[in-house]
């Protein structure tokens with residue numbers, strides 16, 4: 323049965339691209355490394371052979387222009403996916419993403435939508451240091467006019483990529499190289515994971531842990547350890563970080579009364595701060611303890627492995643935070 | 649050049665052994681560019697590098713020990729183990745830093761040249777970047793402003809015909825990169841980047857022009873990296889990275905800048921083969937010492953993760 327077919331996270335993205343390009347001739351893929359067997363993992367495999375150089379476009383190192391071109395093509399009726407093999411390279415593309423794409427619909431009185439997917443890959447660790455390690459989802463999430471999705475599982479990676487491509491407005495799709503090898507059953511057929519919908523991936527009663535992307539996997543690990551000690555955490559996978567699935571988060575906190583927010587981004591003005599503010603505003607009465615945020619410190623990514631180990635979050639940090647609330 | 653080459657090649661083993669983990673973009677094959685240009689500069693002049701800057705750093709006079717220690721990500725490294733291979737810095741000799749965002753440091757060199765002009769202190773700034781960086785718009789913005797203000801900056805494009813997996817013909821129609829500077833009114837030359845004396849001569853002229861207030865200058869140096877884009881992998885066609893024809897790699901070994909310069913030195917009877925061998929041994933000792941120093945050096949301590957954070 324198709325639902326038992328397993329696929330890795332990266333190949334789930336690959337399948338979404340194959341199916342969307344097959345279904346809709348206005349979909350095309352542009353960005354650095356799409357013809358390379360290694361640059362974007364195996365996410366682009368087979369696309370060039372199948373759809374040709376008109377629709378699978380490897381590019382010079384020109385993020386600003388290539389991203390702007392994707393936006394322009396979207397305004398002209400296409401459905402581009404522009405890939406950045408590292409989110410760090412997207413800073414050059416902030417202008418077309420933020421000034422142009424995010425604003426176009428509003429500032430032109432709803433005349434024209436930009437159905438473009440800005441796909442950025444988080445690629446960190448391995449002593450790559452400050453410019454090759456960043457996670458910028460909170461910056462994108464702050465911008466009105468951008469939807470931001472961050473799948474944590476192969477199933478969601480495929481479903482969110484399909485939803486992002488079909489969405490009439492700009493979507494920032496952020497995936498993570500640390501998830502690429504993760505496998506699970508992924509349906510072969512085309513399906514969407516609705517943008518704006520989170521998911522309770524572990525039900526629990528004691529503490530709500532809200533996470534996204536790779537941190538969901540670490541939270542699940544933490545839940546498995548904690549359950550042995552009789553602590554049942556509820557893990558909420560945001561899946562979409564803009565717009566937040568407020569009801570899902572609030573319902574969970576109403577149930578547990580305690581909240582740990584985990585985010586692989588920086589602390590100040592970050593995603594964890596946003597979730598925490600939301601709960602303080604709308605579920606204050608349910609809280610039995612202050613919200614705990616665990617995030618990267620406000621510190622650039624270091625090179626040395628000893629510092630990386632101290633810098634990045636793992637399930638151990640989540641376990642510690644949870645226990646601090648018990 | 650030999651210092652750079654032997655130092656670079658000495659990373660191969662530690663990389664393969666997993667002892668060096670940060671991504672190393674080796675400079676082997678391109679030494680004549682850094683050495684030729686930097687020999688025309690003084691310690692007071694400024695250099696900015698990119699992701700492939702081991703050679704720029706050493707040629708500008710950075711300490712080999714501190715560089716090797718940085719690549720081993722030790723506390724004694726030039727960036728205190730916070731930066732790794734792609735962040736080499738030695739402000740005391742004018743190496744103001746290197747960083748891997750393609751074309752990201754070109755405007756910084758522009759600013760260093762601007763500082764020199766405001767202070768009228770005669771310093772020259774050099775920006776080293778690859779053929780790949782000609783895809784980024786900021787390069788053209790910098791050329792325009794530098795020309796407009798006659799800034800003392802030398803744009804050194806190391807054209808090694810590849811940007812990661814992309815051969816240059818898939819990145820641009822006109823392959824004569826030196827021509828991109830002319831529309832801005834910038835004097836521009838194409839040089840055999842594997843001929844260290846030719847690069848040095850061009851560097852001297854460029855520095856002279858800049859110091860006289862007649863900058864900027866653009867130098868396209870044709871060269872080739874013996875190794876692949878990153879690490880020791882050669883990116884040979886047929887291997888998993890599958891990029892460069894074997895014959896092309898072999899051809900460029902024939903044009904190896906060190907082999908050529910050694911040939912020149914012996915032909916001109918400036919050095920004997922024996923003296924060259926001795927020099928090689930001496931450099932090997934220096935490299936071994938630097939590796940010993942790095943291995944002996946402490947790793948940064950986890951408690952000091954946020955040591956250089958100020959906001």
Ligand SMILES: Cc1ncc(C[n+]2csc(CCOP(=O)(O)OP(=O)(O)O)c2C)c(N)n1
Pocket residue numbers: 354383385411414673699700748749750777778779780781782806808810811812877
């Ligand atoms: C803004 C940005 N985009 C993409 C990359 C990925 N990248 C690293 S090096 C490189 C190619 C550089 O080619 P070139 O400038 O010719 O230098 P070379 O490696 O050949 O020395 C690319 C695309 C990057 N580091 N920064």
Ligand SMILES: [Mg+2]
Pocket residue numbers: 778779780806807808809810811812
């Ligand atoms: Mg190049």
